[in-house]
Amino acid sequence: MQPFRILIVDDHAHAREAIREILEEHEDFLIIGEGKNGEEAMKLTEELMPDIILMDIQMPVMDGLEATKRIKLKFPYVKIVMITVSDDITDLFDALKKGAQGYLIKNIQSEAWVDHLRAFALDEVPMSKEIAFQILKEFPQNKAVTKEETPLSSRELEVLQLVAKGLSNREISETLFISEHTVKSHLKNILSKLHLENRVQLTNYAFQQGLIH
């Protein structure tokens, strides 16, 4: 069993240190890097490919919410957990809207904290329907943002949508009047840009980004 590879992003060195001390007691977590702001988070994510990012919300240069949004667009597979002192529910919405899957309060007993993180790492705590509902209620129009900022070209977006609807490469080529070779080229680039492995993961991405109905 490989340990979960963790990246910590927090502008306060003492906060990073506190988290490090807690996690180092557990063999299933491995801290592979630390960053001080959103910009560093993006750079480190690309370099280190962590499984999970523990991200502070309040930070200089680029805050955790902005960093989360950008990282999730380029690396949708990475799990991001926001860490914060606040327990204001509107911060939670903001974090989830940007793409974070989890949310942990800093001042919590360390063992419970680790247990939560582990459960999250193992996909045992999916985002609940209630939370999804509340987000939808609060941000009914959060699609336009995504579309503009996708790293994909418009043609790639077309291909993505057809893939995510369940068409084969041949069917896509016939739909778009291009060769199957070209479809494969596009798909190859799409998967590479989003750091995904196959068309089912791409379908997940499409659903989560609201790119298909």
Place this chain on the structure above:
Amino acid sequence: MQPFRILIVDDHAHAREAIREILEEHEDFLIIGEGKNGEEAMKLTEELMPDIILMDIQMPVMDGLEATKRIKLKFPYVKIVMITVSDDITDLFDALKKGAQGYLIKNIQSEAWVDHLRAFALDEVPMSKEIAFQILKEFPQNKAVTKEETPLSSRELEVLQLVAKGLSNREISETLFISEHTVKSHLKNILSKLHLENRVQLTNYAFQQGLIH
């Protein structure tokens, strides 16, 4: 270009006749069958595999809403359009909750009617976010129903969920401690039961049924 294969289900013969007259003027629609109630609708769907079902809501024996729910569980690929005289919006929610993708009022000018149906057949009118939101608001707990009534066994449901998360057959076999052959068997049966063609379509099904987060 193949015509869209239509099944009409309505208990009033004159209503079926009216629809038939309208659609027969258009070469891209082909009426392949007619039914008088929900029970007949299910039997005919299995026999004829229509592309689109035009389904009345109010019918004896088994009404259109119940029939829609059952048909969508077994044949998720079939598109169902509810036809009704009512313009009560709660009926629309009910229909969409049961799995119908479209909704048409009977007393409408025939040309506009056909245009709408064609747009729908070509996937040009996805269910809007607003409607999805309203459904969610009105029926926050519509998941339990689905889970009980899936035609899949519990093991098949496990496999489905792993497929829909983007795992390969090998990864699934390692997760469940069974052979890859067995995974293939399950997947084959799942696709067959749901009348789907590949794992991306299955992923769509899983998302739409709320089987994955």
Place this chain on the structure above:
DNA sequence: AACATAATACCTCTAAAGAGTGATTTTAAA
């Protein structure tokens, strides 16, 4: 004018998916 990106296409090769058939064992239900 030079450069970058997007879109197109082809090639090879390996791995994965899916169709078809058949068979055994366990579990649950009639």
Place this chain on the structure above:
DNA sequence: TTTAAAATCACTCTTTAGAGGTATTATGTT
């Protein structure tokens, strides 16, 4: 207790997907 599902595994065969590499032609953008 016979029957019916459910879960397991195997073998063959064909098609599709995906990695890796290369190349041409527009279309814009400094």
